Amino acid sequence: MSEDAIRENIVRWGKSLFDRGLTAGSSGNISARVDGGYLATPTNSCLGFLDPARLSRLDAAGNHVSGDPPTKELPLHFAFYEGRKCGAVVHLHSTYATALSCLSDTDPADAITPITPYVVMRVGRVPVVRYTRPGSAEIRPLIAPLIPDHSAVLLENHGPIVSAATLDGAVYAIEELEEAAKLALLLRDLPVRRLPQSAVDDLNATFKLR
Template sequence: MNEPAIRANIVRWGKSFFERGLTAGSSGNISARIDDGFIATPTNSCLGFLDPDRLSKLDAAGHHVAGDPPTKELPLHFAFYEGRPCGAVVHLHATYATALSCLSDTDPANALIPLTPYAVMRVGRVPVLPYTRPGSADIKPLIVAVVADHCAALLENHGPIVSSATLDAAAYAIEELEEAAKLAIILRGLPRRQLTKAAIDDLNATFRLR
């Protein structure tokens, strides 16, 4: 996908996330890799009202070269880009995933109960990373410690972040993460059936989540 198409796709997905209530106000940020660097949403921008020409352009080292100033959450994004092969990163404040990140009994090794095959196929195991101030570079070593084996994470008391090969794939994955979080909260305290280890192993072997 060329740069104008990637800019248009960021605007399209931002509007979709905002209109469906997956992030509110000026929360959330999106980035995508281009041939000579990256395109990212600007700081303090509303995902529902992005202008493709004002998106932030970064060079391959992450330096701002054009457009509005980039999101303060670049340390989040670049920890994924530097730690695994991915073409896009999405961070939202989606309600149920954020709720899971605030619950003290959420398993820090894997926030998602394996209830559905698509949660396993699209996001896999989702660690919960200790709280850091939004925009702080302190998050980077925490992501570096898990990023080789995980394409997504929950930021404690903050929300979800997902990486994938393309922006479309990252968008589908963060939506799946939110739906899995919603199911986990709805079913809290109820008798439930979850996927067996054999079923999870079969999904991992068949679909090889990247």
């Protein structure tokens, strides 16, 4: 896909996520690999009103080279780019996943209970990363050890961040994570039938998310 097409895709998905209430105001950010570097949504920008020409262009080292100044959350994104062979990263403040990140009894090793096959297929196991100030470089070493085995993490009291080979794939995954978080909260304190480990193993082997 050409850089122009990737720019248009970022704008298209940003508007879709905003219009559906998956991130509000100027929250959330998107990035994608392009030849020679990266594109990222600008700081303090609303995902619903992005301009493809004003997206932040970064070189291969992450230095800002053109467009508006990039999101302050770049340390989150580059933790994934450095640790996985991914083509895009999406971070939102979606309601249910963020609510799950605020609950003190959310399992830090596996925030999303595998009760449907789709969260296993598209997201996998989601660890919780302890709170740091948004935009702080302190998040990078906390995420780095998790990245080789996880395509997504939940930031404590903050929200989800997901990576995938393509931007479309990253959006589908973060949408699935949000739906799984919604189900987890709706079914909280009810007798839930989890997927058996044998089913989880079969899904992981079949779809090879990792």
